[in-house]
Amino acid sequence: MHTPTSPGALVRELSRLFVRSQRAQSACVDGASNVQCHVLTELLRVDGLTQQALVERLSLDKAWISRAVDALVSDGVVAKRPHEEDKRSVKLSLTALGRIRAEKLENTLNTHAAQVFEHIAVEQHGQIQEALKVLISALTHAAQATLNISTCDVNTETTPTAQENTLTFEDASMRDVPAIEVILAKAKLPIVGVRRHIAHFRLGKHDGKIVALGGLELYGEQALLRSIVVDPEQRNKAYGKQLVNDLCQIAQQTGVHDLYLKTVSAKRFFDGLGFEELAYDQVPASLKQSSQFRGSCPASATVMHRAMSALI
Numbered sequence: 001m002h003t004p005t006s007p008g009a010l011v012r013e014l015s016r017l018f019v020r021s022q023r024a025q026s027a028c029v030d031g032a033s034n035v036q037c038h039v040l041t042e043l044l045r046v047d048g049l050t051q052q053a054l055v056e057r058l059s060l061d062k063a064w065i066s067r068a069v070d071a072l073v074s075d076g077v078v079a080k081r082p083h084e085e086d087k088r089s090v091k092l093s094l095t096a097l098g099r100i101r102a103e104k105l106e107n108t109l110n111t112h113a114a115q116v117f118e119h120i121a122v123e124q125h126g127q128i129q130e131a132l133k134v135l136i137s138a139l140t141h142a143a144q145a146t147l148n149i150s151t152c153d154v155n156t157e158t159t160p161t162a163q164e165n166t167l168t169f170e171d172a173s174m175r176d177v178p179a180i181e182v183i184l185a186k187a188k189l190p191i192v193g194v195r196r197h198i199a200h201f202r203l204g205k206h207d208g209k210i211v212a213l214g215g216l217e218l219y220g221e222q223a224l225l226r227s228i229v230v231d232p233e234q235r236n237k238a239y240g241k242q243l244v245n246d247l248c249q250i251a252q253q254t255g256v257h258d259l260y261l262k263t264v265s266a267k268r269f270f271d272g273l274g275f276e277e278l279a280y281d282q283v284p285a286s287l288k289q290s291s292q293f294r295g296s297c298p299a300s301a302t303v304m305h306r307a308m309s310a311l312i
Contacts, residue, residue: 011135012274016307018113018116020257021112033068033071033253034252034253034255035060035064035065035067035068035253036068036071036072037105038058038060038068039054039058039065039068039069039072039078039092040072040077040078040094040098040101040102040105041102041105041106041109042054042057042058043078043092043093043094043098043102044094044099044102044103044106047093047094048091048092048093049091049092050083050089050090050091050092051065051066051069051089051090051092052089054069054092060249060253061169061246061249061250061253064249064253069092072098076095076097076098077094077095077097077098077101077102078092078093078094078095078098079092079093079094079095079098080092081093165237165238165239166242167204167205167206167211167212167239167242167243168204168205168206169202169203169204169205169242169243169246170202170203170205171199171201171202171203172198172199172201172202172203172213172215173198174195174198176198176201176203177194177195177198179210180194180198180201180213180227181194183210183213183229184227184229187229189227189229190226190227190291190292190297192291193217193226193290193291193292194215194227197215197216197217197218197226198215200215200216200217200218200250201213201214201215201216201227202214202215202243202246202247202250204230204239204242204243204246206234210231211230211231211234211239212229212230212231212234212239212240212242212243213227213228213229213243214226214227214228214229214243214244214247215227215247216247216250216251216254216256217287217290217292218254218256219284219286219287219290220286221255221256221257221258222256222257222258222259222260222284222286222287223251223254223256223258223259223260224259224260224261224287224290224292225244225247225251225259225260225261226261226292228240228243228244228261228266230243240269241273244270244273245273248306248308251308252308256308257307257308258284258305258306258307258308259275259305259306259307259308260278260283260284260287260303260304260305260306261275261303261304262292262293262297262301262302262303262304263301263302263304264297264298264300264301264302267302267304270304273306274306275304275305275306276304276305276306277302277303277304278303278304278305279303280303282305283303
């Protein structure tokens with residue numbers, strides 16, 4: 001792939017390379033999950049956040065945050081206390097042990113990040129530090145303007161603000177397989193492999209009805225995005241984009257580094273979500289063994305790729 005030159009592509013490439021190196025370096029120091037890392041460092045910055053505030057600040061799925069918080073509370077590093085103004089909510093704080101753990105993580109990540117400057121001429125350090133301050137300021141303002149946009153969302157389409165245009169996502173289960181297979185068959189999409197990978201399928205619902213669905217096939221640090229479909233009567237509501245964003249978050253938190261797909265007619269849609277066309281010979285061997293690459297999708301289908309990144 002060519003070296004990026006546009007400002008947007010440069011920022012994405014910086015994020016991609018840096019996140020990969022930090023993920024490999026830290027593993028949250030003591031083996032905790034990436035989501036737990038995010039919770040620890042965020043509570044170190046701002047004490048007394050609610051769980052909903054963490055969801056909004058980290059732009060991660062509620063279920064992921066909930067599981068991470070429960071695990072940290074169980075480990076004795078995060079404590080819950082009643083919210084003074086909202087009895088239905090609780091505030092989260094680091095315990096003494098949690099603060100030690102969070103500070104250790106923060107120091108490890110900062111030390112690793114500082115090592116980048118070892119590969120830069122000393123006389124350029126000041127210039128780069130000033131540029132980073134400008135970039136951080138710009139990203140902070142951008143985050144405030146797009147608070148509800150997913151971390152995988154890279155196109156210019158705005159997030160739906162009307163309540164009726166927002167989907168609720170949930171994990172699929174074996175009992176959902178018959179309905180999923182019917183929906184895929186009507187959309188003329190392959191059903192091979194649905195049962196095998198059902199644990200990584202997601203259902204987008206509105207008023208209790210499935211209006212969008214899709215899934216992932218996991219192959220180590222690579223994954224295949226598949227079976228993306230939206231009810232024809234519910235299109236033009238950004239449901240497809242919300243679905244892909246949700247699956248991107250799942251892929252990120254599962255440790256996926258690279259996401260692949262095959263499409264016959266939706267290349268422009270995936271272009272807008274940061275995917276790029278890829279030559280078949282660049283597809284990892286593990287993915288070529290999947291049903292999508294062994295005949296269930298037409299040979300003429302376009303192969304696309306998206307490098308994943310995660311919050312640090």
